[in-house]
Amino acid sequence: MGSDRLLTITDLRAGWQRPVIGPLSLALERGEVVGLWGANGSGKSTLLAAVADGARIFAGRIERAPGLTLAVQPQAPVRLPRLPVTGRELLRAAGADAHGLPDRLVSALDRRIDRFSGGQYQLLCVWAALRGNADLVLLDEPTNNLDPAHEALLADMLSRDAADRGVLVVSHERPFLERTCGRILEVDR
């Protein structure tokens, strides 16, 4: 594995009770934003889960760079109906800083997260994943709940300090991936 290679996936077949994706190969370097695009049920999220040790590997292998740290942002971030945690405390829990956070979120940072709008919360969680200390960030449908203005902020977040990490983005929104990713891998069963 090269010095900037974060992840190498070789002939992977992964799933839960049975394989739902693959065989698939992929390499990801530091500084890259790679999009995974495909129809619903094509196994995009399963691929992310396999990289994060969540799904079962039936064949092939996933090699991580030694000491690789990961941040995972699932399709639906955990959101408890009542939780006395502020946005700032959520960032601290994720090991992320608030420096450079979009103004829309800065003004809400000291509010409880159970009082954030869906879009604000989604964006804050993506920021937490991107601005933590992870080498590789896995984002699953990060545009969920986002209006066009928030989506533009998300695109800006992805481009900021991009050289420090690698990002694997799953989305069914092809235009968003084309705008934010260096390359796009089409996933099909």
Added chain:
Amino acid sequence: METLLDPLFRIPLAAGLLLALVLPLLGAALMLRDEWLAALGLAHMAAAGALAGLAAGAPAVAGGLAAALGGGAAKGLLKVRGNIAYAFMILGGWSALLLIAANTGVGDALGRALIEGQLYFAGPVDLAAALLLALVAAAALPRLLPRLLRARLFPQHETANRLPAWRWHLGFDLLAAAGIAAATATLGLMGAFALVLVPAWCAFRLAPGWRWALLLAALTGAGAYLAAFALALRLDQPFAPVLVAILLVAAAATPLSGLRR
């Protein structure tokens, strides 16, 4: 105030106050993990263990600790999360408690004492247990709570980074079990349960953030405890029911919707 400072009651007062400060913090973490039923499950295990210990000639707090720690360790090692494990502990502890009470020399009276609490009879052993618990909690919670918070908000983080998360989850399970066992032996089964549940419940609705929630929970627990201690003595009432009643009043005074946006 005179009642609170009476030398006769200093040991019980101090032992209970330490527990009343620590239990709400454990309660906040249990509520964070959606495991608030833990208090009742572990308290039942502790009560049954305490009674079994007494029947065998050991101090109540020792038997209670052993049983609750056993329950907490089994839950942690079996990786059971959520309230279902504690529901089975309630049933098992309740059954064992009543069967031990009915079939040993310690009898119904001691079983009732564990249910109602025997705070005013707390001695140096109970105070030492409470003090040890408070010291361990003061050392461990600042390390455990941020990890538990991260695990709750970002559940894939530990698995994805291949972290030895079992250490801190089991560590917290054991700390919660020890705290509830010590509290059950002194404050009674329902008193311990109420101190874990109600202050955290109030704090989750009212606090503007996590640190405030912990502070508010501890202050609510300590305040309710001191009020119950004085009131139960003055009115010659059993302690635990008075404590539970005061905590329920505090809960009723908490707006159900919490702070508005």
